[in-house]
Amino acid sequence: MSKRIDVNDLNVYYGDFLAVEGVDMVIEARSVTALIGPSGCGKSTFLRTLNRMHEVIPKAYVTGKAVMDGQDLYGPGVDPVEVRRQVGMVFQRPNPFPTMSIADNVLAGVRLNNRRISKGAAAELVERSLTGANLWNEVKDRLHLPGSSLSGGQQQRLCIARAIAVEPQVLLMDEPCSALDPISTLAIEDLISELKNDYTIVIVTHNMQQAARVSDRTGFFNIAGTGKPGHLIEMDDTTTMFSTPSEKSTEDYISGRFG
Known part of the structure; x- marks a missing residue:
C-alpha cells in the first residue's frame, strides 16, 4: 500500500515570495521520515506540497518535481483531489467534524470521494479504521456520540482513523502531538510505529526526542534570516543525524543552542 516519494529541486512560492528553495529528498516507503x-x-510548507494542500492558498505554486512511484504529483492532468486521497494528512490540532458522530467522522472522507458504500461495508470500514488507529476498544459502544465528545488524544486518533479510511499510500502529520498531553503523545507515537508497517509517514515535529523515537530518517530545515527561503540543510538516518550530523547548524539545533 505505501509508496516512496522522490523530491527533486522543489521550490515553493507564494506569489513572488520564495518560501522554500531547492529541496532534494527521498522519502522511503514503509518508513517514518521526521x-x-x-x-x-518551511517544514510545514514543504509537507503540504506533498499532497498539494498548499494550493488552497491563493497564488501558491511549486516548481520542481515530487514523484510517487513514477507519477509526478504535479504532472499535467494530475487531479489534486486524487493526490490528496493517496496522500492523507493529520493536522496540528485534532479537527473532527463536531456535529458528526464518531462513526460518521471516520466515513467522512470516503463519502467526500463519492464512494457508494453499503451499511454493512460502512460498519466494517469504521471498525477496521478505528482498530488501525488503536481507538476501537475505547469507542465501540458509543459510535453514535459526537466526535467532539472524545478527549484530545482520542480526537487525534479519530482524525488518523478518518485519514486511513480512504486507504491512502502516504500519511503526512504536521506536529500531531503538539496540542496533546504526554500520555496521549505516547499513544500517538506508539501508533505511528505500528502504522509504518502499512504506510509511508512524514512527520513535522519540534520535539527532538519524538523525532529520535519514532523516525527512521530525519531532515533538518533551516533559514538564513527573515524573508529568506527555507532550505533542507541535510538528511540522513535518524541515528546518524542525532549522533554525528554533517553540518554544525544541525548539531547546534539538535543540542538546543538555537531554535
Missing part, C-alpha cells in the same frame, strides 16, 4: 528545524523555516 522533518525538524526552527519555526518558520
Whole structure:
C-alpha cells in the first residue's frame, strides 16, 4: 500500500515570495521520515506540497518535481483531489467534524470521494479504521456520540482513523502531538510505529526526542534570516543525524543552542 516519494529541486512560492528553495529528498516507503528545524523555516510548507494542500492558498505554486512511484504529483492532468486521497494528512490540532458522530467522522472522507458504500461495508470500514488507529476498544459502544465528545488524544486518533479510511499510500502529520498531553503523545507515537508497517509517514515535529523515537530518517530545515527561503540543510538516518550530523547548524539545533 505505501509508496516512496522522490523530491527533486522543489521550490515553493507564494506569489513572488520564495518560501522554500531547492529541496532534494527521498522519502522511503514503509518508513517514518521526521522533518525538524526552527519555526518558520518551511517544514510545514514543504509537507503540504506533498499532497498539494498548499494550493488552497491563493497564488501558491511549486516548481520542481515530487514523484510517487513514477507519477509526478504535479504532472499535467494530475487531479489534486486524487493526490490528496493517496496522500492523507493529520493536522496540528485534532479537527473532527463536531456535529458528526464518531462513526460518521471516520466515513467522512470516503463519502467526500463519492464512494457508494453499503451499511454493512460502512460498519466494517469504521471498525477496521478505528482498530488501525488503536481507538476501537475505547469507542465501540458509543459510535453514535459526537466526535467532539472524545478527549484530545482520542480526537487525534479519530482524525488518523478518518485519514486511513480512504486507504491512502502516504500519511503526512504536521506536529500531531503538539496540542496533546504526554500520555496521549505516547499513544500517538506508539501508533505511528505500528502504522509504518502499512504506510509511508512524514512527520513535522519540534520535539527532538519524538523525532529520535519514532523516525527512521530525519531532515533538518533551516533559514538564513527573515524573508529568506527555507532550505533542507541535510538528511540522513535518524541515528546518524542525532549522533554525528554533517553540518554544525544541525548539531547546534539538535543540542538546543538555537531554535
